Amino acid sequence: MKMIRITCICIALVSSAYAQTKSPAIKQVEEYTSKQYPSLEKLYRQLHQNPELSLHEEKTAKIMAEELRTLGFDVIEKLGGQSLVGILKNGKGPTVLIRTDMDALPLEEKTGLPYASKARGINAVGADVPVMHACGHDIHMTVFVGTARALTATRKQWKGTLIMVAQSSEENGFGADMLFKAGLYDTIPKPDYAIALHDNASLEAGKVGYHAGAFMASVDMMNITVHGKGGHGAAPHTTIDPVVLSAEMILAFQTIVSREINPLEPAVITVGSIHGGSVHNIIPDDVKLQLTLRSYSPEVRQQIIAAIHKKSEHLALQAGVAADKLPEITINDPQTPATINDVELTNRLVQVFQQQFGKENVVELQPAMVGEDFSRFGLQDKKVPICMFWLGAVDPAKVKQAKEQGVALPSLHSSTFIPLPEPTIKTGVAAMSAAALNLFGSR
Known part of the structure; x- marks a missing residue:
């Protein structure tokens, strides 16, 4: 008491x-x-x-x-x-x-x-x-x-x-x-x-x-247009499928933070939107992705952006995309510091x-x-x-x-x-x- x-x-x-x-x-x-x-x-x-x-x-x-x-x-x-x-x-x-x-x-x-x-x-x-x-x-x-x-x-x-x-x-x-x-x-x-x-x-x-x-x-809103070669869903060998290419790119992007950025540096890459195609049996010509990139360091921000460009281009070339049809990448203005x-x-x-x-x-x-x-x-x-x-x-x-x-x-x-x-x-x-x-x- x-x-x-x-x-x-x-x-x-x-x-x-x-x-x-x-x-x-x-x-x-x-x-x-x-x-x-x-x-x-x-x-x-x-x-x-x-x-x-x-x-x-x-x-x-x-x-x-x-x-x-x-x-x-x-x-x-x-x-x-x-x-x-x-x-x-x-x-x-x-x-x-x-x-x-x-x-x-x-x-x-x-x-x-x-x-x-x-x-x-x-x-x-x-x-x-x-x-x-x-x-x-x-x-x-x-x-x-x-x-x-x-x-x-x-x-x-x-x-x-x-x-x-x-x-x-x-x-x-x-x-x-x-x-x-x-x-x-x-x-x-x-x-x-x-x-x-x-x-x-x-x-x-x-x-x-x-x-x-x-x-x-910091926050960047990134837009990527993935170009391919459309065609019939029954003849994928005659196309360059931008849906599959986009999937490969999305998975590759995840390794940027997990394998290329110093683990002590905060960073996030999020693919928030994927749009491609209109019906079940047509492979489209293009797919559009929307991403957000987040970091604290300007150096890490630039490293992420450069890595996305590099991986996107290499995967597109590997898929057979022509050099003049590589993914188009833009960042919305203004960026949030x-x-x-x-x-x-x-x-x-x-x-x-x-x-x-x-x-x-x-x-x-x-x-x-x-x-x-x-x-x-x-x-x-x-x-x-x-x-x-x-x-x-x-x-x-x-x-x-x-x-x-x-x-x-x-x-x-x-x-x-x-x-x-x-x-x-x-x-x-x-x-x-x-x-x-x-x-x-x-x-």
Whole structure:
């Protein structure tokens, strides 16, 4: 009994210590966010029910612009697609940029939520498709607005310039590239820091995750047209079968990562699409492949691309394809660079988060092979330290149940992905606000 009492006292003292280390500004943020939460959840549901595809975020961008204008930001709209920027000058001090993304995915929502999306949109090839916020950008935007509200409410506690960027078209990799081609860093005060978050589909709501250095991979979308010589399915000896050649190429590509790349270097080659032929008994002239290539190192990226070219050409020649009909290989522009978190900035924010939430709720996670064009905010001529961190978004009970049963939780980009709104949004606003206040030098 005494041991239990001592343990409880120790836990209470630790909790009290964390509470005492929070600054007056952070305490004010938490109180303000608790009062604001009903309106934030209403906004979240509105965004969730009305998702828009990449480059089509007109209504979403309007909501973000109106929120920032109401708070006193100077707003620049349609800066590279539907992206917008809010600028709030609050005396002399650092310039901190906070970024959110706005676009959704062409998926039919199957969560069964009462506020599930029933929206539809037109995709890149002109097809009418269902649309869903399956990557949590609705969470990102709600936290973004909550943070803007909290920082304006506590503006007596900090000095500097706050830049809020609501970016369109992250999912297809165009958004950040368009922003910088439109001159983002020439249009706004140069940031001293750029920060962002991304919800996490395996981390409990109420926690944040981080990794200094390599955070997310570079992504290339590659297209290959495999040429052959079509003919009757009953006379394959008179053809050069591009279907068989494509199969040989796909298997050969798998050995690039397993046998040519240093095992200590992360790399992934995925063939996500194969299209060739139209009926059972005709060997087609061509087959089209679509691949994604992922890595962290520019050298590994180039090694993968060179190996794909080499294997494709050699296998085609071996199959009897003429030199002028070798596979055509292209890579979509723009490529998404790897997201490399600034180590010093990340370590600084980890201390802020540990003070805010307790060390047990700040988790170091391994780098991920997914891509994020937030990387471009740190790769311009004007070098800016960047940090993206993970925001836990899953009901802790579901995480525990999944671990006990040995089953996987719905991932990001899943039609059944369900964030837990309240702790996720509140934690996100507290984390992003605490990060910004620290960078502004607030005490």
